[in-house]
Amino acid sequence: MIQVTDNHDIVTIHLTGRFDFRVIKDFQEVLGREPRTWVVDLSAVDYVDSSALGMLLLLRDRVRGDAQRVQLRGVHGQPREVLVMAKFDRLFKLE
Amino acid sequence: MPTTQRVPLVFAEHRRRTGTIEVMRMLRHLELACRTREEVESIADVIAGLLPDPLVGRLGMVELLLNAIEHGNLEIGSALKCQLIREQRFEAELAARLSCDRYRARRARVWVDIEYPVVTIEISDEGRGFDWRRALASDFAAHDGPNGRGIALVSRTCFPTLTYRDPGNVAIVKLVWPR
Numbered sequence: 308m309i310q311v312t313d314n315h316d317i318v319t320i321h322l323t324g325r326f327d328f329r330v331i332k333d334f335q336e337v338l339g340r341e342p343r344t345w346v347v348d349l350s351a352v353d354y355v356d357s358s359a360l361g362m363l364l365l366l367r368d369r370v371r372g373d374a375q376r377v378q379l380r381g382v383h384g385q386p387r388e389v390l391v392m393a394k395f396d397r398l399f400k401l402e
Numbered sequence: 403m404p405t406t407q408r409v410p411l412v413f414a415e416h417r418r419r420t421g422t423i424e425v426m427r428m429l430r431h432l433e434l435a436c437r438t439r440e441e442v443e444s445i446a447d448v449i450a451g452l453l454p455d456p457l458v459g460r461l462g463m464v465e466l467l468l469n470a471i472e473h474g475n476l477e478i479g480s481a482l483k484c485q486l487i488r489e490q491r492f493e494a495e496l497a498a499r500l501s502c503d504r505y506r507a508r509r510a511r512v513w514v515d516i517e518y519p520v521v522t523i524e525i526s527d528e529g530r531g532f533d534w535r536r537a538l539a540s541d542f543a544a545h546d547g548p549n550g551r552g553i554a555l556v557s558r559t560c561f562p563t564l565t566y567r568d569p570g571n572v573a574i575v576k577l578v579w580p581r
Contacts, residue, residue: 328439328468335490354457357465357555361487361548368546385457392559393542393551 309333318342323351326386328358335362338369343376345369350381355389367398378402426452426521426579432514437475438500442467445512452514452521454579462560463512465552466525466573470510472496474527474571477505484547519579524572531569538564 309330312319318340322330326349345366349355363379370376382390382401390401432452434445446463453459472478476499478486486492499505508528515522537553557564561575 327464331487332490332493335487354461356461357549357552360551360555364546365487365548385461389555389559393555 309337311337313340313342316342317344317346319346319348321348321351325354325356326352326359326362327354327356331358331362335365338365344378345376346378346380348380349386350383352381352386353384355386359386360389360393360395363395363399374398374400426516426518429516431516432512434512435509436467436512437471437509439468439471439496442471442510449512449514449523452516453577458560459577462556462564462575463523463525465556465560466564466575467510467512469552470525470527470529470571470573473532474529475505475508475510476500477529480550483549487548519581521577521579523575523577525575526572529571531566531571534566534570538566 308323310321310323312321318337320334320337347363347366366377367374377399379390379399380402387401390396390399395401429452432449434448436442436445442464446460446467449463450456450460472483473480476496478495478499483492486495510525510527513524513526515524534553538557540550540554542551542554542558553564561577563574563576565574566572567574
């Protein structure tokens with residue numbers, strides 16, 4: 308499930324449960340916005356798949372690789388293991 | 403609780419109460435077939451319950467089965483998938499191919515063979531195969547597209563024994579239950 312908080316400067320994407328291929332469409336729709344900073348809240352996510360990695364890279368493209376403009380919050384458990392394994396800790400700040 | 407965890411946990415509870423190990427000693431074969439992504443999740447939930455680590459096993463099964471359907475049966479190559487995702491047309495293309503005459507009857511099949519404590523899983527599709535050796539050797543950081551990480555993810559985090567039978571339309575995984 309995906310919910311969005313938008314206060315113009317910051318868009319926060321709250322994900323719950325699985326961040327996987329089922330979320331691609333909704334996640335991409337959110338990427339149409341134009342904030343200065345993106346926050347992806349993964350504190351309620353217990354499972355990510357390879358599609359989630361792809362979505363995060365699309366977000367990275369959106370900010371032209373500027374890691375300061377993207378924060379991944381609440382990364383824990385399986386999502387953290389997968390993100391670190393995929394070396395995403397070099398591309399994003401994992402909080 | 404998310405379905406992802408619920409089903410494996412139901413199996414875990416079943417294991418605790420009835421002793422899946424005993425069932426595993428008697429179970430010999432399991433064969434399932436699927437066509438859609440919804441069916442992929444159902445099959446992955448069932449098989450995950452037979453594996454030593456259900457959550458990890460589920461992820462591996464979903465990734466391999468989605469590959470079998472999307473790339474194998476529906477012949478959506480990696481470059482095309484990348485383009486479709488970027489243009490937000492992937493879901494529509496998937497649905498269109500699933501309903502077209504050329505692909506409609508194609509299935510991904512899962513064959514599970516149990517010789518406790520060894521579980522061998524074969525996932526086959528009706529596609530033409532692919533350069534699986536290159537995919538298995540690929541590095542996560544080698545490319546920055548929105549797709550193409552499934553096999554690396556499976557082989558590094560879920561099923562280290564993952565291999566394929568040429569021409570690449572049969573994935574093979576071998577797992578051993580700890581004694």
